[in-house]
Amino acid sequence: MNNTDQLWTKVINQVRDWARQNSIWAVHFNSGSCNGCDIEILATLTPRYDVERFGIKLQGSPRHADVLIVTGPVTRQARERLIRTYEQMPEPKFVISVGSCSISGGVFEGCYNCVGSVDDVIPVDVYIPGCPPRPEAIIDGIVQLLTELKGGKARKQQRPVIAEEIPA
Numbered sequence: 001m002n003n004t005d006q007l008w009t010k011v012i013n014q015v016r017d018w019a020r021q022n023s024i025w026a027v028h029f030n031s032g033s034c035n036g037c038d039i040e041i042l043a044t045l046t047p048r049y050d051v052e053r054f055g056i057k058l059q060g061s062p063r064h065a066d067v068l069i070v071t072g073p074v075t076r077q078a079r080e081r082l083i084r085t086y087e088q089m090p091e092p093k094f095v096i097s098v099g100s101c102s103i104s105g106g107v108f109e110g111c112y113n114c115v116g117s118v119d120d121v122i123p124v125d126v127y128i129p130g131c132p133p134r135p136e137a138i139i140d141g142i143v144q145l146l147t148e149l150k151g152g153k154a155r156k157q158q159r160p161v162i163a164e165e166i167p168a
């Protein structure tokens with residue numbers, strides 16, 4: 001790689017870091033949830049909670065997403081698609097595990113068609129507990145990730161963030 005290429009790569013990385021610290025685009029993946037967590041994620045995206053004020057936007061393609069939001073335990077059928085979706089995302093990428101089932105298997109733990117929790121399959125950066133977690137808890141988890149990003153602390157191999165469970 002020559003000097004021009006190195007400079008270009010550096011500029012691209014700086015622009016990308018700036019964009020990610022100020023606005024994260026998320027892709028949502030249901031790996032086997034009962035849809036309870038998914039309904040709360042949809043509620044989070046409505047004007048009532050207005051997550052776009054934090055720069056958070058739902059994105060259809062994993063190739064354009066910074067954050068993968070996963071709900072539910074991982075079923076045998078969803079496992080390969082979850083890995084493929086994760087691998088399609090550009091670096092640096094982050095994973096938010098939403099709901100008790102995605103964190104530990106929850107009520108589906110030990111079920112014949114489940115392979116386990118999300119972090120049994122892909123690395124997770126933020127855990128948002130609850131069954132299902134309320135929109136406030138989901139927003140709190142995402143904002144904590146944004147805060148860590150702004151501090152330049154959230155990177156792979158570091159301790160994951162565990163969002164506070166907000167009672168109903």
Ligand code: SF4
Pocket residue numbers: 032033034035036037038071072073098099100101102106107130131132
């Ligand atoms: S945590 Fe609760 S709401 Fe979410 S997928 Fe599991 S059972 Fe459903």
